[in-house]
Each structure stands twice: as structure tokens, then as C-alpha cells.
Amino acid sequence: MSNADLERIFDTSDEWIVTRTGMRERRYAAPGEASSDLSTEAARHALDRAGLRPEDIDCYVVATVTPDFQFPATACIVASNLGAVGKAAFDIEIACSGFIYGLPMAASFVRAGVFRRVMIIGVETLSRITNMEDRGTCILFGDGAGATIVERTQAERDSFLSCELGADGRVPELLYVHAGGSRNPMTQELLDQKKDKVEMSGREIYKYAVNKMVGTSKNVLAAAGYTAADVDWIIPHQANLRIIEAAAKRLEVPREKIVVNIERYGNTSSATIPIALSETIERGDLHDGDLIVFTGFGGGLSWGSIAWKWIG
Numbered sequence: 490m491s492n493a494d495l496e497r498i499f500d501t502s503d504e505w506i507v508t509r510t511g512m513r514e515r516r517y518a519a520p521g522e523a524s525s526d527l528s529t530e531a532a533r534h535a536l537d538r539a540g541l542r543p544e545d546i547d548c549y550v551v552a553t554v555t556p557d558f559q560f561p562a563t564a565c566i567v568a569s570n571l572g573a574v575g576k577a578a579f580d581i582e583i584a585c586s587g588f589i590y591g592l593p594m595a596a597s598f599v600r601a602g603v604f605r606r607v608m609i610i611g612v613e614t615l616s617r618i619t620n621m622e623d624r625g626t627c628i629l630f631g632d633g634a635g636a637t638i639v640e641r642t643q644a645e646r647d648s649f650l651s652c653e654l655g656a657d658g659r660v661p662e663l664l665y666v667h668a669g670g671s672r673n674p675m676t677q678e679l680l681d682q683k684k685d686k687v688e689m690s691g692r693e694i695y696k697y698a699v700n701k702m703v704g705t706s707k708n709v710l711a712a713a714g715y716t717a718a719d720v721d722w723i724i725p726h727q728a729n730l731r732i733i734e735a736a737a738k739r740l741e742v743p744r745e746k747i748v749v750n751i752e753r754y755g756n757t758s759s760a761t762i763p764i765a766l767s768e769t770i771e772r773g774d775l776h777d778g779d780l781i782v783f784t785g786f787g788g789g790l791s792w793g794s795i796a797w798k799w800i801g
């Protein structure tokens with residue numbers, strides 16, 4: 490779905506969207522294609538790249554706000570799609586911070602010896618919960634999935650250096666779907682009002698996003714004994730190019746060290762970071778010992794950063 494496609498649906502312009510967000514295209518899942526389908530594809534890709542079989546993964550975790558069903562967990566379906574019936578599987582739901590919460594959790598499982606290998610997938614089919622009559626939100630969101638495998642290695646070095654995660658649930662309405670949960674069960678009236686779709690106060694989120702990304706990035710680096718000058722890559726949540734560039738400027742990290750793919754995919758919530766990581770690997774840009782900061786924020790409100798050493 491390009492900006493030109495959106496111009497044909499409502500009153501907007503490519504120029505407005507590009508200057509305010511940096512987005513040019515976003516992808517929508519095909520009719521009938523669910524989050525578990527995108528996840529299964531991403532999972533197969535990750536397994537191929539790692540030279541592993543589905544049964545080599547001990548636990549499947551899916552981070553999403555657009556699960557196939559309210560329950561059971563999408564991760565159960567994904568593991569079964571792959572033929573890994575019987576393996577541990579569950580979902581986490583912390584909106585755009587899903588991968589930022591999921592990666593340290595996966596690493597901690599591995600470190601504690603609970604599992605040898607954990608797959609963490611970030612996936613969204615946000616097109617299903619986007620109000621195409623709200624030009625302030627619908628231009629932003631896309632669908633996608635990224636999968637990562639965390640495993641125990643023989644290396645003496647550790648990849649997971651530090652993390653800082655946080656949340657503030659005082660005003661959930663800043664970014665939420667009003668109806669369909671236990672607070673406001675779905676009614677025909679709420680459906681007619683499109684209360685099954687995403688609502689957002691963009692300006693408020695914008696301000697706190699930059700502050701949280703900068704603050705937590707600095708903190709995780711300091712906790713690991715580094716400064717921004719040591720960073721090889723920042724892989725941020727892709728919500729708005731202006732947010733990313735403002736954070737990079739305040740962190741004093743050169744633009745070429747910031748991974749950005751927002752122009753092609755828009756905001757895919759919990760999927761943005763694993764997709765950006767995957768593309769960085771594909772380009773051959775990640776090298777053994779590289780220091781990465783993953784940083785993100787989103788509904789909750791929620792936020793976090795991770796300092797990570799690439800071993801490979």
C-alpha cells in the first residue's frame with residue numbers, strides 16, 4: 490500500500506506522509522492471511538538461516554497485539570504449523586515494545602538453563618485493526634513478521650549485556666483499541682463507531698517516545714560499561730523517521746549507524762525491530778563483536794532498550 494494508493498482513498502498527500510513520517514509504503518497481509526501465517530514464514534526463514542529444525546527450538550514466543558484469536562496463543566499455532574507439536578509456546582502482548590520485552594526474556598530463559606533455544610517472533614497484521622477513515626493513524630501501520638532464535642553457545646562472551654524496560658498504564662487511551670476486551674465487550678453500536686480499531690494521540694506519544702528512547706539507550710549502555718561512541722548499530726522501533734532522527738541526534742550517534750527501513754514497511758509494531766535486524770544480517774552489515782542497541786516504545790505506554798553484543 491503506497492502513499493499514492495492512500496491518496497486515492499482519502500484526503501492526504503505523499504508529501505505530507507513522507508515529511509511527517511518518512512513512510513512511502515506499507516504491506517498488508519492478503520485476505521485470509523493471519524498473524525500465525527506471517528509468523529510461520531518468518532520462523533521458517535530463521536530456522537533455515539540457523540541450520541536448525543523446528544524441533545530444535547524448545548520454546549516459541551510470539552509478541553503481537555493482533556493474534557489469530559483472542560485465545561489460544563498464536564505461538565501455539567505457529568509451533569504446530571512448523572511441526573513442533575509439544576514444544577512450549579505462548580504469546581506476549583505489550584504492543585510495539587513486544588520484541589524489546591521478548592528478547593531479554595528469551596535470553597534469560599536460555600541463561601537460566603530453562604530452555605536451550607527460544608524463538609521470539611514479532612508479528613502484526615495491523616491492517617485488520619486500522620481505521621481506514623482515520624487518516625491520522627491509518628497511514629502509519631503495516632503488517633509484517635520477524636523471527637529471532639536465541640541459543641546457549643559455548644562462547645565465553647555473552648550477547649545479552651543489559652536492558653531497561655518500563656511501563657506507565659495511567660492513560661491507556663493514548664494508544665489503544667477501545668472495544669472487544671473485558672472493559673468494553675463488543676456491541677453492534679461500538680462496531681458501527683469503529684471502536685474495534687486503533688485510536689492514538691500521536692502528538693503525546695511522539696514527545697515521550699524520543700525521551701524514552703534516548704534515556705533508556707544511555708542507561709543500558711552505561712550499565713554495560715559503554716557509551717554511545719562505542720555503538721555499532723542502533724536498531725530502533727520504526728514508528729516515525731522524525732522520532733528516530735531526533736533520538737539519534739540527542740544520542741550523538743551518526744545517522745549511518747541507525748538502521749531504518751520505515752520507508753518500505755511503515756510501523757509494524759512488535760515486528761519492526763526483528764525485521765530491521767533480519768535485513769541488517771542479510772546485507773552482511775553485522776560482524777562478530779558488534780555492539781547493538783535495540784530501542785522501542787509503544788502502547789501501554791511501554792518502552793525499553795537492550796544492549797546486545799553480536800556473536801557470529
Ligand code: UT7
Binds near residue numbers: 505510729788
Ligand atoms: O508505535 C508507536 C506508536 N505511535 C507513534 O509513535 C506515533 C507518534 N506520533 C507521530 O508519529 C505523529 O504525531 C503523527 C505522524 C501521527 C502525526 O504527525 P503530527 O506532526 O503530530 O501531525 P498532527 O496529528 O498534529 O496533525 C497536523 C495536521 C492536522 O491538520 P490541522 O489541524 O493542523 O489543520 C491534521 O489534520 O495534519 C493533518 N493530518 C493530515 N494531513 C494529511 C493528519 N493526518 C494527515 C494525513 N494527511 N494523513
